[in-house]
Amino acid sequence: MYGYEITQKVKAETNGNLILKEGALYPVLHKLEAQGWLTVEAERVDGRLRKYYKITEAGDKERVNLLQSLQEYLKTMEQLFQPKWSY
Amino acid sequence: MAQLNQDQIESLYRFTRQHFVVHYDLQTELVDHMASGIERLWEKNDQLTFEQARDREFKKFGVFGFMDVVEKRQKAMNKRYSRLVWKHFIEYMKLPKVAGFILITFLTFLTLKLTSYSEAFFLGTIFTVLAVYIFCLYKARRKVKKVKTDDGKQWMLQDIIYNQGNMGGAIALLPLHFYNILGLNNFHQLSDFWFAILSLVICGLFLFMYIMSVEIPKRAEEYLKDTYPEYKLS
Structure with a gap:
């Protein structure tokens, strides 16, 4: 996926609840690329160069680890606050 | 769908340079992003001029413009x-x-x-x-x-x-x-x-x-x- 496509995808998938700002997106993409978790391919589209980002094998492993950590964190928060989801 | 012509793409490259993006690799990425955004704006409103659409897209980068992206x-x-x-x-x-x-x-x-x-x-x-x-x-x-x-x-x-x-x-x-x-x-x-x-x-x-x-x-x-x-x- 390319940068602009990512911002639009996030917007569409979250029904506009989450807006990924351009100023935040590219620094994150470049950081993940430098860490070797993303790889880049370039193509000429509509007379201009476009960069496509793809997740690497190492990046995918990291994604699974991070999701697990997030899940554990949310579980802990739930235990701590015991929110009443319904009345 | 309205698309940017080569002159407009070149003008976007100049625009990034005017906003202190000196490296071609980053210019290329920002030009494609702005160009995609401008084309999307034209889909919704074809009355917008290239400059108006460009400035609207640039505003999305926040008050510091491209500076944060360059720094990171x-x-x-x-x-x-x-x-x-x-x-x-x-x-x-x-x-x-x-x-x-x-x-x-x-x-x-x-x-x-x-x-x-x-x-x-x-x-x-x-x-x-x-x-x-x-x-x-x-x-x-x-x-x-x-x-x-x-x-x-x-x-x-x-x-x-x-x-x-x-x-x-x-x-x-x-x-x-x-x-x-x-x-x-x-x-x-x-x-x-x-x-x-x-x-x-x-x-x-x-x-x-x-x-x-x-x-x-x-x-x-x-x-x-x-x-x-x-x-x-x-």
Whole structure:
């Protein structure tokens, strides 16, 4: 996926609840690329160069680890606050 | 669907340069992003002029414009460069290259030991290495100048490779500080153990200098192609 496509995808998938700002997106993409978790391919589209980002094998492993950590964190928060989801 | 023409794309490149994005790799990414955004705006409202649509897209980057993106990109690229230097260094710590490193360290040890009474020899060695280094740097500089003037494009990693290489000069001067700290009077009183440590540190530092000033700049083209898939397409 390319940068602009990512911002639009996030917007569409979250029904506009989450807006990924351009100023935040590219620094994150470049950081993940430098860490070797993303790889880049370039193509000429509509007379201009476009960069496509793809997740690497190492990046995918990291994604699974991070999701697990997030899940554990949310579980802990739930235990701590015991929110009443319904009345 | 309305699309940007080549003149408008070129004008977006100029726009990024006016907003302090000097490197072509980042310009390309921002131009495509802005162009996609402008085309999307035109889909919704075809009455917008190119300039109006461009300014609306630019506003989305916030009050600092492209500055934050540039800054973070620089940080990420420096990290990538450090990894590259480290990768080269590790190569020298493995067989067969490590044999050469051990031999040179041993020769340095002998030289230090034998010449510990000769201030002129110690300083002369360091200045000779520095002179060779400055010559290599001069050659590298001329090359990068030529690359820049040929197509007018500046690549961030290329800049880092040639500019960080200059930092090697500071590394080359470090042995002089050992000399300052120890002083000539104490220098010949050192034990073999400390001579060995000193030789190892000096050779390690000069190896870093060699990697940063000679080895990586020599393979700059290869690293640019690896880092930038658009390098070949541009």
